[in-house]
Amino acid sequence: MHQSMSVGSTVLLVVIIVVVVLAFNVIKAKNYHYECPKCQRHFKVGVFEMVFGGMLRVQFFMYRLVRCPYCGNTEMMRAVRDQDEDKNL
Numbered sequence: 001m002h003q004s005m006s007v008g009s010t011v012l013l014v015v016i017i018v019v020v021v022l023a024f025n026v027i028k029a030k031n032y033h034y035e036c037p038k039c040q041r042h043f044k045v046g047v048f049e050m051v052f053g054g055m056l057r058v059q060f061f062m063y064r065l066v067r068c069p070y071c072g073n074t075e076m077m078r079a080v081r082d083q084d085e086d087k088n089l
Ligand SMILES: [Zn+2]
Pocket: 036, 037, 038, 039, 040, 041, 068, 069, 070, 071, 072, 073
């Protein structure tokens, strides 16, 4: 009885972590973009790609292994907030 309760709370914890990671990726896809260091162009990653590709791809906080849709360069790029760019314009 006590055993099954601890397994249940472990599963719940894993579910909470997965939901938080998914929510974080959705927020990132909506509010952040990437800047290609090779061609300097800006591009956004779609929510679907961010959420489902995010589990398979390497990411470290705001850095993420992404492929530039313009020049095809694939490397670790930093996510930049969309608002920060607006201030510069
Ligand atoms: Zn590029």
